[in-house]
Amino acid sequence: xxxxxxxxxxxxxxxxxxxxxxxxxxxxxxxxxxxxxxxxxxxxxxxxxxxxxxxxxxxxxxxxxxxxxxxxxxxxxxxxxxxxxxxxxxxxxxxxxxxxxxxxxxxxxxxxxxxxxxxxxxxxxxxxxxxxxxxxxxxxxxxxxxxxxxxxxxxxxxxxxxxxx
Amino acid sequence: xxxxxxxxxxxxxxxxxxxxxxxxxxxxxxxxxxxxxxxxxxxxxxxxxxxxxxxxxxxxxxxxxxxxxxxxxxxxxxxxxxxxxxxxxxxxxxxxxxxxxxxxxxxxxxxxxxxxxxxxxxxxxxxxxxxxxxxxxx
Numbered sequence: 001x002x003x004x005x006x007x008x009x010x011x012x013x014x015x016x017x018x019x020x021x022x023x024x025x026x027x028x029x030x031x032x033x034x035x036x037x038x039x040x041x042x043x044x045x046x047x048x049x050x051x052x053x054x055x056x057x058x059x060x061x062x063x064x065x066x067x068x069x070x071x072x073x074x075x076x077x078x079x080x081x082x083x084x085x086x087x088x089x090x091x092x093x094x095x096x097x098x099x100x101x102x103x104x105x106x107x108x109x110x111x112x113x114x115x116x117x118x119x120x121x122x123x124x125x126x127x128x129x130x131x132x133x134x135x136x137x138x139x140x141x142x143x144x145x146x147x148x149x150x151x152x153x154x155x156x157x158x159x160x161x162x163x164x165x
Numbered sequence: 166x167x168x169x170x171x172x173x174x175x176x177x178x179x180x181x182x183x184x185x186x187x188x189x190x191x192x193x194x195x196x197x198x199x200x201x202x203x204x205x206x207x208x209x210x211x212x213x214x215x216x217x218x219x220x221x222x223x224x225x226x227x228x229x230x231x232x233x234x235x236x237x238x239x240x241x242x243x244x245x246x247x248x249x250x251x252x253x254x255x256x257x258x259x260x261x262x263x264x265x266x267x268x269x270x271x272x273x274x275x276x277x278x279x280x281x282x283x284x285x286x287x288x289x290x291x292x293x294x295x296x297x298x299x300x301x302x303x
Contacts, residue, residue, distance in 0.1 A: 081259070083286040093275045097268055100284055104267075109288050113263040119297040 083107050190216065192255045193248065197241070197270045202229075204237035204266030206244040208253075216251070219244035221266070237266030241273035249279065258284045 083103045087096060104110065120128065193216065196207040207218040221236035224243055230236055256279050260267050271284065 079259070079287060081285040081287045082290065085284045087281040087284060089280075093272060096275060096284075097271055100271065100286075101268060104286055107286070109286055109290075110263045112290060113288060116291070116297055118300045120300075 082109055189252045191253060193253050194257045194259060195241075195244070195274060197237075197258065197260045197266065197274075199237065199260065199262045199264030199266035199270065201232055201264050203231045204240050204264065204270060206237075206241045206270060208244050208248045208256075217244060217247045219247075232265060234265045234269030237264075237269040238273040240266075241270040242277060245274060245277045245279060249277070253279065255280045255282055257282050259287045260284070261287050261289070263288070 083100070085096070085100050085103055115128070190210050192211060194209050194211060194213070196205075196209065198205045198207070203221050205218065205220040208216045210216060219240050221231040221233075221240045224236065224239045226233075226236045226239075256274075258271065258274060258281060260271070275281065
């Protein structure tokens with residue numbers, strides 16, 4: 001079954017089968033900590049702990065203990081990634097590329113990269129946020145007023161021209 | 166690994182280090198780093214040890230032409246050619262960075278006939294970390 005998933009890893013995870021290992025109360029910085037893993041199963045993983053795909057009961061438990069675990073409902077691989085596309089057999093090249101491109105667009109990777117390329121001060125940030133908000137709201141509520149005014153203007157002038165003729 | 170014990174005579178010939186590099190790896194990872202100015206394609210094994218690499222610059226492109234999708238295509242093709250000779254069948258693709266080389270390299274990899282498991286985007290994303298360089302005033 002083809003599944004394409006987008007993951008945002010926020011926290012280090014812990015095995016639900018090891019209750020004495022309590023996670024720290026404040027959110028620790030994630031991911032690129034070369035702390036030795038406490039598991040013997042996968043010694044090559046440089047991460048603090050690994051999160052396994054939960055059953056329904058343990059997911060409730062884990063979301064209670066560490067709320068951001070509720071986000072991670074998919075397998076956690078060795079390296080963190082933003083977008084993953086699972087390739088089926090015999091998928092045409094164009095379709096695969098388009099699928100990948102669409103996933104990346106949905107995740108906003110390239111936009112984010114371009115934003116972080118150079119520093120933006122508070123002014124720039126405010127401008128960008130208003131632009132994004134306008135774009136988002138425009139998609140949901142198409143602006144009716146200005147368009148209606150233009151329509152009223154145009155037929156009025158046309159009528160005048162017809163009467164003159 | 167069945168490596169033949171070198172005889173006394175061959176030891177005198179100097180290094181047999183090149184023998185070590187022909188290891189057959191059926192499964193690997195293809196890393197594509199697509200920046201705005203260049204595309205680098207590195208083929209590693211599953212642990213991350215590099216087998217071979219190629220880039221738009223090593224393929225003979227120079228300057229602004231390195232950043233083009235065609236250059237990315239040739240770089241990917243060249244990297245994969247050396248690796249399929251060593252017998253790699255399945256691969257995962259990890260794409261990093263913005264840049265025009267992303268799609269082109271992916272296309273070339275797909276066309277080369279290597280089986281793909283996953284395609285992942287591993288662009289490093291800071292959670293608001295270091296301050297980026299200042300704006301360019303061109």
